[in-house]
Amino acid sequence: MRTAFLTTGFAVIAIAGSPLAAHVGQESHVEIRKEPIAGQYDKHWYNYLADVLEADKELKSDLRRATDAEDTRDAWEEYENELVDADKDYVEEMRDRNFRAGRVTIGK
Numbered sequence: 880m881r882t883a884f885l886t887t888g889f890a891v892i893a894i895a896g897s898p899l900a901a902h903v904g905q906e907s908h909v910e911i912r913k914e915p916i917a918g919q920y921d922k923h924w925y926n927y928l929a930d931v932l933e934a935d936k937e938l939k940s941d942l943r944r945a946t947d948a949e950d951t952r953d954a955w956e957e958y959e960n961e962l963v964d965a966d967k968d969y970v971e972e973m974r975d976r977n978f979r980a981g982r983v984t985i986g987k
Contacts, residue, residue, distance in 0.1 A: 916970070
């Protein structure tokens, strides 16, 4: 049990200390959160990070198995969909707990 927490802790430190682009040479249009909503480091934040790591791992696997450009595009599309889904789930959980992501509107 203690080993699992240490491993998770090191994974979180690795994410926080590295750029969040999954792979060099391809840019995702999905923004990966670098900090939790309202500074709440709770199980929902760590679940979000785990989802991001899982999506990255799956992308790497899919790219290794890709045989043509269509397979590569499909892998990236699936990756972006998984990131959007992870973010949506995280935001929904935080809203349920009455934490909101900040939004600034300038103008009329």
